[in-house]
Amino acid sequence: MLKTIAMAGFVGAALLVPLTAGAKDSGKAVYAPAGDLKWSDIPNRPGFQMAPVQGNPSKGAARFFVKLPGNAEVPLHHHTADHHVAVVSGTMVLNDGQDHTLPAGSYFSFTGKKQHTTKCTDTAGCTLFVDSKGKWDVVEEKTAKK
Numbered sequence: 590m591l592k593t594i595a596m597a598g599f600v601g602a603a604l605l606v607p608l609t610a611g612a613k614d615s616g617k618a619v620y621a622p623a624g625d626l627k628w629s630d631i632p633n634r635p636g637f638q639m640a641p642v643q644g645n646p647s648k649g650a651a652r653f654f655v656k657l658p659g660n661a662e663v664p665l666h667h668h669t670a671d672h673h674v675a676v677v678s679g680t681m682v683l684n685d686g687q688d689h690t691l692p693a694g695s696y697f698s699f700t701g702k703k704q705h706t707t708k709c710t711d712t713a714g715c716t717l718f719v720d721s722k723g724k725w726d727v728v729e730e731k732t733a734k735k
Contacts (some may be wrong), residue, residue: 650722671699671723678711
């Protein structure tokens with residue numbers, strides 16, 4: 590009987606080892622209060638701004654905010670990197686063959702260099718949060734001249 594109790598105690602202690610080992614502070618947290626964001630102008634996009642919170646969008650995978658000025662439009666284009674986006678404020682209209690109206694709180698993603706147009710329909714502007722899986726770019730499509 591004493592041997593059974595000792596064995597049960599040993600097994601119980603062995604089961605707790607992974608729990609205490611996993612409790613060590615080995616994770617990482619990133620905090621970016623709105624007041625601490627470092628906004629900078631996006632080259633060749635007047636009125637557009639970007640604030641990276643993780644990584645460097647001009648070099649590789651990154652997470653960042655983008656501000657579009659009110660009523661901004663970007664003609665047909667694609668992005669080399671797959672990316673996932675949350676609309677933080679304003680209303681976006683994306684067109685990939687049909688219009689998709691996305692108010693604040695909405696989500697969208699583009700993968701495989703999907704061509705689309707982008708429009709911020711809010712006069713106060715729009716803010717997006719982007720999770721880009723690679724270097725960020727905007728590659729405008731060459732359209733046929735009429």
